[in-house]
Amino acid sequence: MYSHKPFIHTFRVGGKDYIYDVNRNVILKGQNELIKLLVGDQTSLDNVENNYIVDLLAKMKNDGFFSSNKIKEILHPADELIEYYLNSKIQKITLQLTQNCNLNCSYCAYSGGYYNRTHTKSRMDFEIAKRSIDFLLEHSGDNKEINIGFYGGEPLLEKELMRKCIKYAKQNSYGKKLSFTITTNGTLLNESIIQLFEENDVYLVISLDGPKEVQDRNRKFACTSDSTFEIVMSNVNLIKQKYPDYYKNICFNAVLDQENEFCCVDNFFKDFDLVKEAVVLASEINPNLKKDLVKNDQTFINNYRYEIFKLFLSKLGRLDQSYVSKLVRTYFISLEKTYAQLKVTEKLPEKAHHGGPCIPGSQRLFVDTQGTLFPCERVSETSEIMKIGNVFDGFNYDNIREILNIGKLSEDKCKNCWAFRFCGSCAAMADSVNGLSKYEKISKCNGTMKFAEDRLKDICMLKQMKYEFNRFIGGQNERKTVDISL
Amino acid sequence: MREKLLIFPYSFEIIPLLNHYSLLDKFEIIGGITFGHKDNYCSFNKGKIDIQKMDKFKLLLECCDTVLICDNLLSIDYNEFIFSKILEAIKHKKNIISVMDIDDKRNDIISELCKEYGVHYQSCINREQKSYLIFKENLYRIGTPVVFVMGMGERTCKFEIQLSIREEIKRLGYKVAQVGSRKYCELMGFHSFPNFMFDKSISEAEKIISFNRFIKEIEIEESPDLIIIGIPGGTMKLNNEYTHNFGIIAYEVSQALTPDFVLVSSFYENYKPEYFKKISTALKYKFGYEIDCFNLSNVQCHWPNAGEFTELEYLTIDPSFIDKKLKNYKDLKIPLFNIFNSNDSKEIATSIIDKLSYYGEYSLFTN
Numbered sequence: 001m002y003s004h005k006p007f008i009h010t011f012r013v014g015g016k017d018y019i020y021d022v023n024r025n026v027i028l029k030g031q032n033e034l035i036k037l038l039v040g041d042q043t044s045l046d047n048v049e050n051n052y053i054v055d056l057l058a059k060m061k062n063d064g065f066f067s068s069n070k071i072k073e074i075l076h077p078a079d080e081l082i083e084y085y086l087n088s089k090i091q092k093i094t095l096q097l098t099q100n101c102n103l104n105c106s107y108c109a110y111s112g113g114y115y116n117r118t119h120t121k122s123r124m125d126f127e128i129a130k131r132s133i134d135f136l137l138e139h140s141g142d143n144k145e146i147n148i149g150f151y152g153g154e155p156l157l158e159k160e161l162m163r164k165c166i167k168y169a170k171q172n173s174y175g176k177k178l179s180f181t182i183t184t185n186g187t188l189l190n191e192s193i194i195q196l197f198e199e200n201d202v203y204l205v206i207s208l209d210g211p212k213e214v215q216d217r218n219r220k221f222a223c224t225s226d227s228t229f230e231i232v233m234s235n236v237n238l239i240k241q242k243y244p245d246y247y248k249n250i251c252f253n254a255v256l257d258q259e260n261e262f263c264c265v266d267n268f269f270k271d272f273d274l275v276k277e278a279v280v281l282a283s284e285i286n287p288n289l290k291k292d293l294v295k296n297d298q299t300f301i302n303n304y305r306y307e308i309f310k311l312f313l314s315k316l317g318r319l320d321q322s323y324v325s326k327l328v329r330t331y332f333i334s335l336e337k338t339y340a341q342l343k344v345t346e347k348l349p350e351k352a353h354h355g356g357p358c359i360p361g362s363q364r365l366f367v368d369t370q371g372t373l374f375p376c377e378r379v380s381e382t383s384e385i386m387k388i389g390n391v392f393d394g395f396n397y398d399n400i401r402e403i404l405n406i407g408k409l410s411e412d413k414c415k416n417c418w419a420f421r422f423c424g425s426c427a428a429m430a431d432s433v434n435g436l437s438k439y440e441k442i443s444k445c446n447g448t449m450k451f452a453e454d455r456l457k458d459i460c461m462l463k464q465m466k467y468e469f470n471r472f473i474g475g476q477n478e479r480k481t482v483d484i485s486l
Numbered sequence: 487m488r489e490k491l492l493i494f495p496y497s498f499e500i501i502p503l504l505n506h507y508s509l510l511d512k513f514e515i516i517g518g519i520t521f522g523h524k525d526n527y528c529s530f531n532k533g534k535i536d537i538q539k540m541d542k543f544k545l546l547l548e549c550c551d552t553v554l555i556c557d558n559l560l561s562i563d564y565n566e567f568i569f570s571k572i573l574e575a576i577k578h579k580k581n582i583i584s585v586m587d588i589d590d591k592r593n594d595i596i597s598e599l600c601k602e603y604g605v606h607y608q609s610c611i612n613r614e615q616k617s618y619l620i621f622k623e624n625l626y627r628i629g630t631p632v633v634f635v636m637g638m639g640e641r642t643c644k645f646e647i648q649l650s651i652r653e654e655i656k657r658l659g660y661k662v663a664q665v666g667s668r669k670y671c672e673l674m675g676f677h678s679f680p681n682f683m684f685d686k687s688i689s690e691a692e693k694i695i696s697f698n699r700f701i702k703e704i705e706i707e708e709s710p711d712l713i714i715i716g717i718p719g720g721t722m723k724l725n726n727e728y729t730h731n732f733g734i735i736a737y738e739v740s741q742a743l744t745p746d747f748v749l750v751s752s753f754y755e756n757y758k759p760e761y762f763k764k765i766s767t768a769l770k771y772k773f774g775y776e777i778d779c780f781n782l783s784n785v786q787c788h789w790p791n792a793g794e795f796t797e798l799e800y801l802t803i804d805p806s807f808i809d810k811k812l813k814n815y816k817d818l819k820i821p822l823f824n825i826f827n828s829n830d831s832k833e834i835a836t837s838i839i840d841k842l843s844y845y846g847e848y849s850l851f852t853n
Contacts, residue, residue: 175521
């Protein structure tokens with residue numbers, strides 16, 4: 001007799017049924033009768049004729065499968081150690097050198113299109129920058145590697161400040177591998193700054209959306225009508241010609257606006273001479289706190305999905321990788337990560353937190369021009385809850401714990417959600433400017449669950465096609481991972 | 487007048503040595519230079535050492551007679567951060583003592599430069615290549631009680647435990663022979679883990695036999711009341727990503743000798759009490775003996791950064807936090823300790839003596 005419903009999620013892909021067992025954290029190949037039994041009212045097994053299924057069910061239940069066990073309390077496992085994480089395990093600090101920008105991009109968080117941010121003339125003082133770097137050094141005792149990111153506004157408006165920061169950090173970061181990252185619109189690059197980047201191995205991320213018509217549509221100068229595309233390309237050409245070794249290390253970040261044609265953007269990154277060899281990372285327009293709705297275009301989505309299909313074909317050895325859009329390759333990384341998450345567990349723990357939140361401040365601590373600390377550069381700087389301290393007085397652990405345990409906002413829903421482990425919701429997605437909002441958070445749940453199910457389906461489909469995940473066997477082609485601000 | 491000693495670099499790794507190195511009494515420690523946050527590790531050292539950041543290196547160098555070069559896990563750019571500072575110290579006519587494993591080429595450069603500047607150089611690393619002629623693959627019976635100190639992985643405070651136990655048991659009046667898990671144990675008055683155990687040209691069976699003979703030799707030569715053995719590395723793979731040499735050394739030592747008391751130190755996690763029971767069972771069937779007690783170390787594996795291609799990272803926790811957590815495990819059948827709590831280190835030593843005394847009484851009836 002069943003007294004409780006099993007905590008499972010069933011789905012069908014490629015004509016086959018699958019069961020995701022939430023407690024055991026595994027995907028099982030289903031059998032129709034078994035699934036019917038599991039999702040039915042399960043009042044009695046007496047009416048089930050197939051003895052094999054009954055026996056199998058009993059055996060599997062005995063092994064901990066199909067349990068109805070749920071989490072009792074939403075509490076992030078890092079909660080009890082958060083002070084230690086932030087005392088010695090900060091890995092990266094991102095300095096907002098300025099809030100000013102020479103562009104006025106339509107979808108930029110600072111260009112008036114969002115409720116939370118606008119461009120201002122506020123710039124970071126070198127004393128605050130030094131204090132921020134010291135703050136990172138003082139709070140990274142357990143790290144062998146640290147990273148300093150330069151962010152804006154447009155960070156290249158503060159070239160001298162950046163130069164001083166690099167020098168100061170190198171002089172003081174003894175015994176650690178120090179690296180730098182800059183996210184820039186690329187319009188203010190010049191030879192001396194490129195030389196600085198090359199000498200200090202600065203990982204350069206240039207925001208570039210696509211060909212001239214696409215780039216210039218959204219990325220516009222604040223004061224002139226000049227083409228940003230032409231200036232960025234001329235600067236990239238300078239890097240390629242004069243610093244060919246450094247050119248190999250730059251990366252382009254494309255914001256995919258569905259107002260544009262996918263193929264047009266895709267062909268540009270595939271064929272255009274100055275960018276075709278470079279790494280391209282694609283992101284969507286951030287919908288959080290945006291005043292206008294982000295447009296969804298079905299043709300764009302269909303083209304995107306077709307490229308994912310080609311990506312799968314290439315992974316299965318049926319299509320050369322060169323035919324696959326660079327803009328979708330990161331999707332496979334998310335699939336691999338999901339696959340890596342599928343590790344068998346005995347059952348769900350009593351206390352746990354859904355996937356999504358990072359340890360606020362530990363992974364990519366953001367410092368604004370005034371020295372205020374935020375969990376990362378993607379959160380709203382005007383939200384009081386996101387202010388997690390400052391470089392002079394240290395951390396505000398009340399805010400940090402609230403952000404870390406964001407799942408408490410929707411505790412009952414989360415405890416009963418099959419996608420608990422695959423959730424990607426963090427505090428940034430629950431921010432309503434006036435504070436963290438349950439409504440904001442749960443409004444994203446359907447999308448999160450759909451994304452989780454899609455990934456599980458893709459994994460099952462690829463496994464059906466005999467794709468072997470994680471087949472790296474220690475050869476020379478070591479995979480390079482990229483850590484940038486998107 | 488005592489020689490003035492500068493610790494460089496000061497890190498988590500050197501704390502056991504500072505806590506227990508009685509020879510340091512000959513020195514006056516004027517301070518330490520850390521690569522990290524100056525307060526990060528201060529709470530772990532029992533003495534009051536002035537820890538400064540690298541910008542004070544020159545200042546402290548001027549005030550010392552000798553620099554103690556320490557082993558550390560952060561030496562990623564050896565040339566820039568360590569070797570150049572050693573040369574700088576010698577040029578400032580400072581003696582060098584090293585517990586860092588420096589390669590032969592640099593060792594020679596340091597020796598030559600020390601001669602040139604008229605200062606002393608002492609490398610404390612055991613480089614002895616001991617070997618045994620094995621005619622028959624038999625194991626000798628070790629009559630002296632043997633204590634194993636093992637860890638679930640690297641960085642589980644094993645060396646601190648070994649030194650604490652040694653200190654406490656010696657204080658109780660027993661004669662201790664010891665083989666430690668580090669390469670500079672001779673500095674502390676006992677044996678380093680023998681180099682043949684890491685030699686890839688020796689078969690695993692030969693290592694087991696040789697280790698057995700190595701211990702038998704110590705037993706004969708030193709006639710101790712007790713032999714403490716610190717086993718380097720871990721006892722088993724953590725998972726498929728972090729295999730930690732699969733606990734092969736622990737297995738080989740366990741084949742060579744049968745311990746009378748076993749202490750296993752675990753990483754910190756918010757474990758359920760059953761965890762320790764399961765580990766105890768796993769080790770029993772892997773190695774063939776029961777675990778007498780556990781230590782909960784103040785180091786946690788940093789799982790958020792763990793992955794297929796990354797080195798395992800760690801998070802350091804204050805020992806007082808471990809003290810609080812231990813209250814949740816007071817009903818465990820196998821006791822759990824925090825080595826940084828001085829009462830606990832005394833209690834571990836007492837448990838060892840109590841158990842071995844009981845064995846002593848028992849053996850009266852059997853022999």
